[in-house]
Amino acid sequence: MTISAQPQAALAPQAFKSDYKPVWCPGCGDYSVLSSLTKAFALLELQPERIAVVSGIGCSSRIPAYTTCYGFHGVHGRALAAATGLKLARPELTVIAAGGDGDGYSIGGNHFLHACRRNVDMTYVVMDNHVYGMTKGQPSPTTEPDWDSKLSPGGTGMRAFNPLVIALAAGANFIARAFAGDPNTTAALIAEAISAPGFSFVEVLSPCVTFRPEQRDWKQMVRAAPVQWTDDAARAARRLMTDDGMNIGVLYKGSRAAYRTHVAKTSKRPADLEEEFRI
Amino acid sequence: MPHGTSERRTSVSVAIAGSGGAGVMTAGNMLLEAAAQAGYYALMTRSSGPQIRGGEAAAMIRIATHPIDGTDDRYDLLIALDWMNINRFAAEIPLGAASVLVGDPDQGEPPDVFVKSGARYTPVAFKAAAKKIPNGWPNMIAFGLAGALVGLAEETLASVVRKSMKKGGDALAGSLAAMRAGVEAAAAIAGVPRIGAAPPQTARWLVTGNQAAGYGAIRGGVRFVAAYPITPATELLEWMAPALAKVGGALVQAEDELASINMILGASFGGVPALTATSGPGLSLMIESIGLGITAEVPIVVVDVMRVGPSTGIATKSEQSDVNIALYGMHGDAPHVVVAPNSVADCLLTTQWAVHLAETLQVPAIVLADQFFGQARAVVERPADVAFAGDRKTAPAGAESYKRYAVTASGVSPMAIPGTPGVTYTADGLEHNERGTPSSQAADHVAQLEKRARKLASIDYGTHWADVEGEGDLAVITFGSCTGPVREAFARAAADGVHARLVSLRLLAPAQPTRLAAALEGVRRVLVVEQNHTGQLYRYLRSEYELPGTVTSFHRPGPLPMRPDEIHRQLIEWSRA
Numbered sequence: 001m002t003i004s005a006q007p008q009a010a011l012a013p014q015a016f017k018s019d020y021k022p023v024w025c026p027g028c029g030d031y032s033v034l035s036s037l038t039k040a041f042a043l044l045e046l047q048p049e050r051i052a053v054v055s056g057i058g059c060s061s062r063i064p065a066y067t068t069c070y071g072f073h074g075v076h077g078r079a080l081a082a083a084t085g086l087k088l089a090r091p092e093l094t095v096i097a098a099g100g101d102g103d104g105y106s107i108g109g110n111h112f113l114h115a116c117r118r119n120v121d122m123t124y125v126v127m128d129n130h131v132y133g134m135t136k137g138q139p140s141p142t143t144e145p146d147w148d149s150k151l152s153p154g155g156t157g158m159r160a161f162n163p164l165v166i167a168l169a170a171g172a173n174f175i176a177r178a179f180a181g182d183p184n185t186t187a188a189l190i191a192e193a194i195s196a197p198g199f200s201f202v203e204v205l206s207p208c209v210t211f212r213p214e215q216r217d218w219k220q221m222v223r224a225a226p227v228q229w230t231d232d233a234a235r236a237a238r239r240l241m242t243d244d245g246m247n248i249g250v251l252y253k254g255s256r257a258a259y260r261t262h263v264a265k266t267s268k269r270p271a272d273l274e275e276e277f278r279i
Numbered sequence: 280m281p282h283g284t285s286e287r288r289t290s291v292s293v294a295i296a297g298s299g300g301a302g303v304m305t306a307g308n309m310l311l312e313a314a315a316q317a318g319y320y321a322l323m324t325r326s327s328g329p330q331i332r333g334g335e336a337a338a339m340i341r342i343a344t345h346p347i348d349g350t351d352d353r354y355d356l357l358i359a360l361d362w363m364n365i366n367r368f369a370a371e372i373p374l375g376a377a378s379v380l381v382g383d384p385d386q387g388e389p390p391d392v393f394v395k396s397g398a399r400y401t402p403v404a405f406k407a408a409a410k411k412i413p414n415g416w417p418n419m420i421a422f423g424l425a426g427a428l429v430g431l432a433e434e435t436l437a438s439v440v441r442k443s444m445k446k447g448g449d450a451l452a453g454s455l456a457a458m459r460a461g462v463e464a465a466a467a468i469a470g471v472p473r474i475g476a477a478p479p480q481t482a483r484w485l486v487t488g489n490q491a492a493g494y495g496a497i498r499g500g501v502r503f504v505a506a507y508p509i510t511p512a513t514e515l516l517e518w519m520a521p522a523l524a525k526v527g528g529a530l531v532q533a534e535d536e537l538a539s540i541n542m543i544l545g546a547s548f549g550g551v552p553a554l555t556a557t558s559g560p561g562l563s564l565m566i567e568s569i570g571l572g573i574t575a576e577v578p579i580v581v582v583d584v585m586r587v588g589p590s591t592g593i594a595t596k597s598e599q600s601d602v603n604i605a606l607y608g609m610h611g612d613a614p615h616v617v618v619a620p621n622s623v624a625d626c627l628l629t630t631q632w633a634v635h636l637a638e639t640l641q642v643p644a645i646v647l648a649d650q651f652f653g654q655a656r657a658v659v660e661r662p663a664d665v666a667f668a669g670d671r672k673t674a675p676a677g678a679e680s681y682k683r684y685a686v687t688a689s690g691v692s693p694m695a696i697p698g699t700p701g702v703t704y705t706a707d708g709l710e711h712n713e714r715g716t717p718s719s720q721a722a723d724h725v726a727q728l729e730k731r732a733r734k735l736a737s738i739d740y741g742t743h744w745a746d747v748e749g750e751g752d753l754a755v756i757t758f759g760s761c762t763g764p765v766r767e768a769f770a771r772a773a774a775d776g777v778h779a780r781l782v783s784l785r786l787l788a789p790a791q792p793t794r795l796a797a798a799l800e801g802v803r804r805v806l807v808v809e810q811n812h813t814g815q816l817y818r819y820l821r822s823e824y825e826l827p828g829t830v831t832s833f834h835r836p837g838p839l840p841m842r843p844d845e846i847h848r849q850l851i852e853w854s855r856a
Contacts, residue, residue, distance in 0.1 A: 020716065047700070048703055049697065049698060049699060049700040049701070049702075049703050050697075050698060052548075052549070052697050053705075054545065064705045065705040065707070065715070065716070065717070068703055069703055070548075070695075070697040070703050070704070070705070071703075071704070071705030071706065071707075072544075072545065072548050072575075072705065072706045073705055073706065073707045073708060073709065074541060074544065074568070074571055074575075074706075074708055075541070075567055075568050075570075075571050075708055077537075078537060078538070078541040078568065081533065081537065081538040081539075081540075081541035081542050081545065082541040082542065082544055082545035082548070083545060084531070084538075084542055084545065085503065085505060085531070085541065085542030085543055085544065085545030085546040085547075085549075085553070086545035086546060086548060086549045086697075087545075088503070088529050088531055088542075088546065089502075089503045089529065089545070089546035089547075089549045089550075089551040089553065090546075090549035090550065090551065090697060090698070092698070093549065093697055093698065110534055110535060110537075110538075111534065111537075111538055113534075114533075114534035114538070118531075261524075261529035261530065261531055262520065262521075262524045262529075262530070263524060264521065264524035264525040266525060267525055267526070267527065268525040268526060269526070270497050270498055270526050271498075273494055273497065273522050273525070273526070274484070274494065274661075277484035277485060277486040277490065277494075278482075278483075278484060278661075279315045279316070279483045279484065279485050279658065
């Protein structure tokens with residue numbers, strides 16, 4: 001990370017918020033996540049032009065334009081791929097990928113697995129509300145199997161996806177769970193995720209008050225994780241497999257070195273590459 | 280009859296076939312290198328069975344006294360170390376009554392398909408002869424035989440053997456002895472034409488189209504590549520991996536084509552010229568995101584090394600059937616650039632040009648290469664240096680009230696690069712206003728559609744839009760790997776006193792109606808030549824261009840390469856009409 005090397009004066013969280021009015025419903029958890037994200041940037045004394053927020057499609061994926069950072073609002077499900085390309089091409093930037101559970105775990109599920117494996121030094125913030133909100137209420141991979149909807153009457157019958165366990169198994173180097181209703185803790189967790197080397201994954205429980213109003217109860221259900229994070233993947237797996245999904249905090253920190261692209265032993269001018277073709 | 284008395288020709292074609300482990304590719308490559316060393320032009324294509332490793336294979340080499348970009352109508356010589364599954368390749372190795380067929384009698388009789396051609400058969404006991412030579416192998420006998428029959432000097436053949444077996448020792452001695460046994464066996468075989476005197480020496484390369492395209496990309500400024508393996512584009516990516524690292528760039532292997540296209544969009548958004556290479560199935564997966572590149576105005580280059588489609592099709596064979604998807608694949612009104620190289624060497628220029636166009640116009644560019652060039656290895660004139668480089672218009676720091684998608688006269692608007700203060704913005708696939716704010720307003724949609732369309736007309740495509748050659752009131756319009764065979768057909772027709780014009784389109788999109796009209800002025804018949812089942816280029820030309828006189832479509836699908844005779848016959852027929 002090159003954050004400390006920046007000479008500019010530290011900015012307030014507000015300096016990272018754009019003047020665009022979000023499309024989100026009143027009461028949406030994503031407002032708090034936006035606040036937490038900008039607070040994290042301020043905490044780390046970053047400059048907006050040295051941050052890129054990359055997203056796919058969905059309610060939460062609108063977040064890049066609500067910041068004053070560089071933003072990339074791409075196609076559905078491919079935020080992690082675009083973020084990976086950006087970070088590898090411009091390693092000095094702070095790269096945040098952000099989006100929802102449908103974008104990240106369903107259409108983008110393959111990229112999630114491989115981003116964890118690849119362990120590029122970037123942070124992935126998923127605003128998980130267990131529903132497709134932009135298309136008005138269809139079950140996502142984290143939706144309970146019996147949740148009734150127009151598209152899947154009586155429920156999908158599919159087991160809910162456990163993103164943290166999957167991230168751990170696939171190799172993510174930093175895993176945390178946050179709750180949108182506690183923006184200060186979320187800001188601290190995102191800041192820690194950005195500072196951690198390699199691929200950092202922050203799953204934020206972010207209620208959808210429109211299609212999942214019962215998620216208002218999350219406020220009473222969440223708690224600080226009862227134990228300190230572990231660097232032991234087996235122990236972390238056991239905890240993540242057995243908790244009720246409401247433990248908030250850093251849950252796993254690994255020690256894998258961040259991904260680097262191949263560096264040649266010798267450097268050449270482009271014009272010299274033709275040597276191998278000459279007869 | 281000593282081979283010294285054989286006819287001398289400007290082009291000789293040889294195929295060497297055999298089953299897995301027989302080493303026919305090694306022998307073929309060595310023949311290609313020997314021809315290069317002796318000062319000839321040459322081109323080698325290959326064919327192999329479906330096995331991942333081993334399996335029957337054929338190396339097809341054409342040696343010529345002049346530059347060549349395609350295969351000839353027939354092979355003058357087929358050497359088969361055995362006949363295992365050779366029927367699979369029979370159609371790719373057309374023989375005639377003047378051809379010479381050499382096979383190992385201990386491996387059985389030549390198959391009917393070759394016998395029927397009337398080719399003269401001579402048995403050579405490769406396996407038995409190789410057994411008598413310590414460390415000798417049948418493929419080295421075949422190499423010596425082929426080299427001697429086409430008229431390459433024994434010393435040239437020996438130097439290639441030495442070069443390819445740098446360890447020396449018994450293995451080298453065995454290979455040299457086997458090669459010499461082949462040269463001796465040649466004395467008993469008549470009827471193979473010898474190649475004429477080598478042309479004057481010029482600077483030349485031995486290169487594949489995939490390598491040339493990769494090098495063109497680097498010359499154009501590409502410094503980021505995302506790669507997902509797919510036949511026949513893999514070698515382009517594999518060549519670029521170490522080469523990019525040497526020039527300070529980066530290549531990452533992606534988990535799928537959806538990832539690779541989005542990785543390059545991310546890298547290019549970050550200001551680094553970026554490319555991926557794929558083939559039809561991968562291009563299909565990338566299409567949605569190429570549309571993102573168009574709307575968000577992120578320059579990228581996608582090389583499509585076309586293979587036989589649709590679906591998995593025939594992965595190792597050429598077909599020019601991705602014209603439609605490259606031109607029309609995107610949903611919405613999506614102006615972009617499509618270019619097509621028309622020779623192995625031109626893969627360099629065209630890919631370099633594609634980078635230049637993409638960067639200058641802030642638009643995705645698709646390079647429609649094809650398997651024939653991609654995987655052909657050829658001796659070519661060293662391509663001329665061209666100055667095309669990435670020329671992206673960027674926004675300076677703190678530009679007053681910066682508008683990323685400003686509606687400018689040219690349509691091109693300065694692009695802020697992350698890291699630049701005061702001009703941050705969000706690149707968006709949603710329709711947007713000039714600032715980049717998502718907008719569903721009709722006026723914004725129309726203004727941005729027109730801006731994006733206008734960009735493509737804002738640059739001078741110069742003389743590179745097509746190769747235009749020849750005179751006369753007959754014309755052939757073609758592109759890609761059909762160009763070489765069309766040129767040969769023209770040379771033959773000229774010998775018959777029939778002259779025609781060639782337009783080999785390098786720039787497929789945006790269409791250049793004014794330029795084509797000028798190129799075809801006075802033409803009364805047009806033949807559109809392409810290698811696909813439905814005449815995709817013909818249909819595109821009919822929709823975008825006013826073509827003069829009678830227009831005929833000559834199209835047929837792969838996997839067999841277009842051959843000069845097919846086009847020559849059409850020209851002669853016309854000239855009599």
